Amino acid sequence: xxxxxxxxxxxxxxxxxxxxxxxxxxxxxxxxxxxxxxxxxxxxxxxxxxxxxxxxxxxxxxxxxxxxxxxxxxxxxxxxxxxxxxxxxxxxxxxxxxxxxxxxxxxxxxxxxxxxxxxxxxxxxxxxxxxxxxxxx
Amino acid sequence: xxxxxxxxxxxxxxxxxxxxxxxxxxxxxxxxxxxxxxxxxxxxxxxxxxxxxxxxxxxxxxxxxxxxxxxxxxxxxxxxxxxxxxxxxxxxxxxxxxxxxxxxxxxxxxxxxxxxxxxxxxxxxxxxxxxxxxxxxxxxxxxxxxxxxxxxxxxxxxxxxxxxxxxxxxxxxxxxxxxxxxxxxxxxxxxxxxxxxxxxxxxxxxxxxxxxxxxxxxxxxxxxxxxxxxxxxxxxxxxxxxxxxxxxxxxxxxxxxxxxxxxxxxxxxxxxxxxxxxxxxxxxxxxxxxxxxxxxxxxxxxxxxxxxxxxxxxxxxxxxxxxxxxxxxxxxxxxxxxxxxxxxxxxxxxxxxxxxxxxxxxxxxxxxxxxxxxxxxxxxxxxxxxxxxxxxxxxxxxxxxxxxxxxxxxxxxxxxxxxxxxxxxxxxxxxxxxxxxxxxxxxxxxxxxxxxxxxxxxxxxxxxxxxxxxxxxxxxxxxxxxxxxxxxxxxxxxxxxxxxxxxxxxxxxxxxxxxxxxxxxxxxxxxxxxxxxxxxxxxxxxxxxxxxxxxxxxxxxxxxxxxxxx
Numbered sequence: 001x002x003x004x005x006x007x008x009x010x011x012x013x014x015x016x017x018x019x020x021x022x023x024x025x026x027x028x029x030x031x032x033x034x035x036x037x038x039x040x041x042x043x044x045x046x047x048x049x050x051x052x053x054x055x056x057x058x059x060x061x062x063x064x065x066x067x068x069x070x071x072x073x074x075x076x077x078x079x080x081x082x083x084x085x086x087x088x089x090x091x092x093x094x095x096x097x098x099x100x101x102x103x104x105x106x107x108x109x110x111x112x113x114x115x116x117x118x119x120x121x122x123x124x125x126x127x128x129x130x131x132x133x134x135x136x137x
Numbered sequence: 138x139x140x141x142x143x144x145x146x147x148x149x150x151x152x153x154x155x156x157x158x159x160x161x162x163x164x165x166x167x168x169x170x171x172x173x174x175x176x177x178x179x180x181x182x183x184x185x186x187x188x189x190x191x192x193x194x195x196x197x198x199x200x201x202x203x204x205x206x207x208x209x210x211x212x213x214x215x216x217x218x219x220x221x222x223x224x225x226x227x228x229x230x231x232x233x234x235x236x237x238x239x240x241x242x243x244x245x246x247x248x249x250x251x252x253x254x255x256x257x258x259x260x261x262x263x264x265x266x267x268x269x270x271x272x273x274x275x276x277x278x279x280x281x282x283x284x285x286x287x288x289x290x291x292x293x294x295x296x297x298x299x300x301x302x303x304x305x306x307x308x309x310x311x312x313x314x315x316x317x318x319x320x321x322x323x324x325x326x327x328x329x330x331x332x333x334x335x336x337x338x339x340x341x342x343x344x345x346x347x348x349x350x351x352x353x354x355x356x357x358x359x360x361x362x363x364x365x366x367x368x369x370x371x372x373x374x375x376x377x378x379x380x381x382x383x384x385x386x387x388x389x390x391x392x393x394x395x396x397x398x399x400x401x402x403x404x405x406x407x408x409x410x411x412x413x414x415x416x417x418x419x420x421x422x423x424x425x426x427x428x429x430x431x432x433x434x435x436x437x438x439x440x441x442x443x444x445x446x447x448x449x450x451x452x453x454x455x456x457x458x459x460x461x462x463x464x465x466x467x468x469x470x471x472x473x474x475x476x477x478x479x480x481x482x483x484x485x486x487x488x489x490x491x492x493x494x495x496x497x498x499x500x501x502x503x504x505x506x507x508x509x510x511x512x513x514x515x516x517x518x519x520x521x522x523x524x525x526x527x528x529x530x531x532x533x534x535x536x537x538x539x540x541x542x543x544x545x546x547x548x549x550x551x552x553x554x555x556x557x558x559x560x561x562x563x564x565x566x567x568x569x570x571x572x573x574x575x576x577x578x579x580x581x582x583x584x585x586x587x588x589x590x591x592x593x594x595x596x597x598x599x600x601x602x603x604x605x606x607x608x609x610x611x612x613x614x615x616x617x618x619x620x621x622x623x624x625x626x627x628x629x630x631x632x633x634x635x636x637x638x639x640x641x642x643x644x645x646x647x648x649x650x651x652x653x654x655x656x657x658x659x660x661x662x663x664x665x666x667x668x669x670x671x672x673x674x675x676x677x678x679x680x681x682x683x684x685x686x687x688x689x690x691x692x693x694x695x696x697x698x699x700x701x702x703x
Contacts, residue, residue: 014264014279014280015264015265015267015268015270015276015277015280016264016284017348017352017353017354017355018352018353018392018393019353019393019701020392020393020394020480020596023593023596023597023701024394024596024597024600027593027597028597028600038701040698040699040700040701041353041698041699041701042698044276066264066280066283066284067279067280067283067284067519067628068264068278068279068280068283069279070279071278071279071280071630072279095517095518095519097518097519097622097625097627098622099622114484114517115483115484115517116483116484116485116517116610116612116613116614118603118604118614119600119604120604
């Protein structure tokens with residue numbers, strides 16, 4: 001039976017409109033055979049959580065360059081928990097100070113990808129993560 | 138697709154019609170050299186993907202006429218620069234983009250940078266301000282003061298320019314959707330300081346078209362947004378003749394991933410759109426065109442950038458004279474600010490960024506910029522620390538005083554390579570402008586997603602090239618090392634708390650009725666054909682907040698969200 005395609009939600013939380021990275025990643029993941037839904041700009045954590053539930057995604061990729069990550073991410077994770085989908089893998093790409101990464105991971109972010117990351121690295125990470133999750137690891 | 142428009146340089150030929158001397162060189166010198174040792178790559182392209190030939194000779198310039206195409210600085214077509222003496226007469230303005238935290242924090246940084254020798258101010262606003270929200274709006278949570286300074290009212294603007302005499306210092310403000318109210322605040326501060334509006338100088342970015350194309354900091358739909366821009370240009374022409382009401386920008390389009398040719402084409406076509414709107418309102422071209430200013434990126438490919446600036450001047454001169462029939466030479470001369478490319482700077486080995494920024498700044502100077510911002514080495518991590526911002530400023534000062542490149546105008550003029558590339562960049566831009574004209578103009582093109590798609594495609598091509606190591610970024614996909622994190626600027630939530638408190642006090646102190654009256658007047662003006670600047674000035678002086686003003690405009694104009702193209 002064919003493997004169910006990996007479904008990824010790419011989201012731009014907060015006010016920032018710089019979407020080059022989000023769009024490049026969305027396209028790269030599609031080229032890698034995943035199903036990608038891009039939320040568009042200026043999403044609140046509530047909107048992202050709703051979209052994730054509605055679209056039944058395996059992964060949420062957040063693009064954050066604004067410095068608002070310490071406010072937006074914990075709130076999103078909280079909402080995912082409240083909606084019963086805390087097993088969704090949540091990734092961040094963008095401008096995140098090194099010092100904040102540990103805290104974000106503790107809050108439930110699976111990985112933080114900084115500028116310069118290759119798309120292949122992200123594709124591989126998602127594939128491994130989702131495969132493990134599907135095996136119940 | 139842009140690729141079909143790029144002229145592909147044939148692999149072996151250096152010029153379209155090889156002369157006997159050229160053929161002899163190819164057979165006797167080149168061929169043996171290639172047989173002995175092939176070139177390192179199958180093709181050599183700029184960072185934009187534009188192909189570059191192995192050699193440029195006068196054969197590439199058969200149709201080029203020095204009198205017509207090169208000219209002299211200070212006269213049409215301005216290829217060599219817009220001033221006769223260029224930097225011998227006056228150096229470019231060293232105008233470092235700065236802003237973070239509260240107005241007081243930014244005021245301190247402004248005064249520091251001025252003391253260190255920068256010659257103009259440039260304000261970075263935070264995201265809530267850019268999007269027309271007060272610091273205490275729910276959507277501002279986590280965002281206050283993080284990307285720039287938080288300005289929610291005239292009171293904040295007054296604090297921002299404390300001890301800075303606007304009569305003597307010029308200020309550029311990077312603000313777009315709420316440019317009109319923010320400018321109203323600036324004008325009100327100037328007035329309070331006793332600075333005359335007819336004398337003050339500065340620049341308002343106020344370029345909404347590039348927001349729809351690239352930066353996406355729009356609030357209202359295109360038509361009312363264009364109306365606001367036209368209002369400011371009209372007001373400026375009458376009341377602030379030394380102020381540039383728009384900075385028509387390619388920087389952001391380039392940062393979003395466009396090629397150099399796209400950056401040039403979309404910027405100039407945006408300029409054309411603004412002009413058409415002003416003319417439709419009944420302004421005469423020479424009334425406002427002299428104060429249109431531009432803003433370009435200074436990216437990595439040294440020669441492509443210099444060619445781009447020179448092509449920009451020559452192309453704009455022709456647009457102004459031929460397309461619009463402008464008679465005032467000040468309408469013909471393209472004035473621009475440049476900023477080195479933020480997107481080219483790396484999180485890895487950040488000290489390498491000082492080198493990148495230096496080369497990019499040099500390109501801008503050799504390209505004849507009027508004003509320059511150099512990025513800081515920590516660009517990919519945070520807003521600049523004071524130390525990093527200082528190195529960036531010193532970079533400009535070293536270029537200005539130690540490199541010798543300011544000793545003569547357009548030092549690279551006449552280079553076979555540069556003149557050929559200038560021609561090709563100009564032609565590429567003309568082709569795109571033609572396409573956008575055919576689509577019905579820039580607003581129409583934006584509504585069809587044309588420039589957005591071109592930019593997204595170019596961005597993806599570039600990322601693919603990096604992933605395949607067809608293009609190398611030192612420290613990122615090659616030459617990596619293990620690194621320790623650098624110290625960066627931290628901005629915490631205390632700014633937000635202080636702003637919230639400040640706004641609470643402001644709302645207590647001011648006259649609620651007066652604010653209400655002025656917002657009603659603003660709504661009325663916005664819904665009619667009145668110029669919105671006078672009611673905006675009245676509203677800001679009554680200490681209506683930015684959020685209140687923008688909400689009033691939202692009520693009348695509605696809001697806009699794009700259909701995303703990935």
